[in-house]
Amino acid sequence: MSVTTDIVQAWRRPKVVMRRHLQRPKSEPFAFSLLVAFMVLAFVARWPFLSRQTVLQPDVPMVQRLVGAGLAILALIPAWYLLAAISHLIAKAMSGQGSYYSARLALFSALLAVTPGMLLQGLVAGMIGPGLQANLVAALVGLGFLWIWMSMLREAERGDAS
Numbered sequence: 001m002s003v004t005t006d007i008v009q010a011w012r013r014p015k016v017v018m019r020r021h022l023q024r025p026k027s028e029p030f031a032f033s034l035l036v037a038f039m040v041l042a043f044v045a046r047w048p049f050l051s052r053q054t055v056l057q058p059d060v061p062m063v064q065r066l067v068g069a070g071l072a073i074l075a076l077i078p079a080w081y082l083l084a085a086i087s088h089l090i091a092k093a094m095s096g097q098g099s100y101y102s103a104r105l106a107l108f109s110a111l112l113a114v115t116p117g118m119l120l121q122g123l124v125a126g127m128i129g130p131g132l133q134a135n136l137v138a139a140l141v142g143l144g145f146l147w148i149w150m151s152m153l154r155e156a157e158r159g160d161a162s
Contacts, residue, residue: 003037003112010113011144014151017113021105022156031101034108035080039073041115048126083107087153096157106156110149117141 010017024030050065081104088096088103121137128134 007113010148014148015155017109018106018152018155021109022102026101031105031108034112038111038115042118043070043073045118045122048122052126091153091157098157102156106152107149110145110152113148114141114145117144
């Protein structure tokens with residue numbers, strides 16, 4: 001299935017998407033490609049807000065802001081791997097039967113699934129600016145991510161498919 005189909009389906013049935021990923025042959029490049037797709041879309045989601053900041057504070061050029069945001073997103077790669085490993089260890093302590101790979105797959109799939117919400121969040125931050133609306137959208141995206149990730153992680157830690 002395509003990534004866009006997985007993103008839409010992850011909001012309705014995240015366990016089905018996770019099961020389908022776990023049935024694929026184990027492929028670290030595939031898992032990393034999910035993370036890369038998330039990072040690209042997260043970077044694009046920052047553009048409206050960075051553009052707004054450039055208009056309000058023209059002393060820092062847009063290119064400089066974009067480079068900073070891109071480097072910050074790239075610097076988080078080890079943190080995502082660490083978060084996946086910690087989530088697997090916690091699940092294992094609670095009798096999880098998955099693997100580090102399945103935990104990474106669950107986290108990276110969940111991150112990619114919330115990118116449409118992140119794009120909306122970026123638009124709200126860019127058009128309206130900071131405030132109640134931006135905080136509400138950010139909270140909804142965060143809650144959506146947690147729900148999708150926990151559902152996928154629970155499926156990944158069942159152990160029969162990994």
